[in-house]
Amino acid sequence: MVAVETRNLTKLYGKTKALKELDFTINEGEIMVLLGPNGSGKTTLLLILATVLKPTSGIAKVMDFDVVKQPTQVRQILGIAFQEARGFWRHKPTEILRFHATVCGVPKDKREALIEQVMKDLELWDSRGKLFMHLSGGQAKRLEVAKLLVQRPRLAIFDEPSSQVDLRGKRIIWDHIRKLRDEGSTVLVATNEVREAEYLADRITILDQGLSVVCDTVKHLKDSIAGGDVVELEVEASSQDDIVKELSKLEGTFRVTALDESHIRAYVSMAEAWVPKMTTLCYQRNSRVLSVRVTEPSLDDVFLHFTGRVLGVATS
Amino acid sequence: MSNIIRLVWFDLKQELTPPVWILLEWGTFGLQLSIYGALISRLVTAMPNYLQFYSVGFVIMMTFEIGSHTGRHFVEHAHEGRLPYLLSLPIPRWKLFLAIALQGGAELALLLVVPLSVTLIIIGNLTVLSVASAIATLFFLGFGVSGIMLALSFIAFRSADIYTAIVTALSTLIIRFSTVFYPLMFLPSSYAAAAVFSPLTYGADLVRLILGFNPSMLVDPRIALAVLTALAVSTLGIGVVLLQRLVEGVKSG
Secondary structure, eight states: OEEEEEEEEEEEETTEEEEEEEEEEEETTOEEEEEOOTTSSHHHHHHHHTTSSOOSEEEEEETTEETTTSHHHHHHHEEEEOSSOOSOTTSOHHHHHHHHHHHTTOOHHHHHHHHHHHHHHTTOGGGTTSOGGGSOHHHHHHHHHHHHHHHOOSEEEEESTTTTOOHHHHHHHHHHHHHHHHTTOEEEEEESOHHHHHHHOSEEEEEETTEEEEEEOHHHHHHTSTTOEEEEEEEOGGGHHHHHHHHHHSTTEEEEEEOSSSEEEEEESOHHHHHHHHHHHHHHTTOOEEEEEEEOOOHHHHHHHHHSSOHHHHHO | OOHHHHHHHHHHHHHHSSOHHHHHHHHHHHHIIIIIIHHHHHHOOSSTTHHHHHHHHHHHHHHHHHHHHHHHHHHHHHHHTHHHHHHHSSSOHHHHHHHHHHHHHHHHHHHHHHHHHHHHHHHOOOOHHHHHHHHHHHHHHHHHHHHHHHHTHHHHTTOHHHHHHHHHHHHHHHHHSSSSSSOGGGSOHHHHHHHTTOHHHHHHHHHHHHTTOOGGGSOOHHHHHHHHHHHHHHHHHHHHHHHHHHHHTOOOO
16 A cells, blocks of 8 residues: 655755655655755655645645644554754653654553653653753654654654664664554655665665655666675686686676686676576586675665765765 | 643643743842832823833833733744744644734733733722733733834845844834823924834723823823724734734745
């Protein structure tokens, strides 16, 4: 079943088009990652789905509820963790979570235990007595994520969930987002961090300048780059010349270069299919392969391939 | 407990723990009345018992400041990212806006309970009806002032600094050029001409009339009531419409 669907979704801020006739879907029970630089329209899309912003034109539906015509029903089944956790400066984390859980309908008998568990999981329990304004950036961000872990909505939306969080904290947040998916929620994550996208995504939509450039699984996106996988071989020096020519003829080979008398670098598509063919060939040629190292393209490479721009440069 | 009360209490609780702002406002009122009010009431001889007049004026000024604060607070929330959070909660919009309005009303009531009680004691000889009517008028005025601030909020979405400058200047003019501290008939003609455009003139004089002040010193109550009604309805209406449009076009963070 489709959890989220947009058709020709457009949002204008004055003359600026933040979203340009966006067609986009999320399947129920998957983690969809929106990957794109700042200003690509990620946050605008999330806010439209959360009914905070109204689209200029087009249709957006969450679990078949129209975000413009049935906003209250939409808000009853989704939760959003915003990019920046702000606003409740003089409240304590437990008060903020209690308020959120109560308004979002978490049963009273489960509420306190759930809040305590989530705060412990996200290492916020020791800060439960602090005021929000005294939390560090990372703690505030974890608190924002904690809201959704307590709420457990059918559609959980995270806007850059681990920005400002240290490496250990990032891993904790990511694992809990995956757990949320495993427990039945559909998850939408917006990010410009490729590591986050790679770790979380069942599917990725690359968004650039308000347009959906491509949408697929991480593996398919990487495989779609011709010659994107890099295979480095170490072979016996005596057999190298013939092997380079033969490897060039293998299906999926993009380019083969001899680095020195025993090292070869091959740019291939779908290394997992190419490597067995290569080993068979070497075996038939009686060439001894001493080592094989496979490097996949990164999502940076994928972004570059589909948009013609480097993600880091586009983000800055 | 309904979500409306929950929302109101969630915000109000932080004003009360500890209630520094409220105590400061009460303290300011006490000092102002007991020192400045007592001194000036001896200097003003054209009016019997000027302290009573001054005391009501000060309550009106506090009402204006609290109403203004509520309106500005709402705009700040939109900028801070708190408003998008509230808008994302599973609460119908009308309940959310009602909760915000009620919170403003509750803050007004909390801040005014002591100053108004002191004022009523100073005036003395009052009826339940007159006190209830005076409180209702103060709330009406408070809503109107909040509405002015909301209606001006479109400036804040372009520049918070310009908004602050305009609101501060406007507040000063509205308070100074009004009958908050002196009756219209005693004001210099140029000053009086400006005072008839201040909503506080009508709020202050209507409250005074209800509390038994000499009607000959005050503006026509029918005009005052009409002006206050028009102010509350129009500014709140414009404010909500403008705000809905603006909020829908404002990105968070």
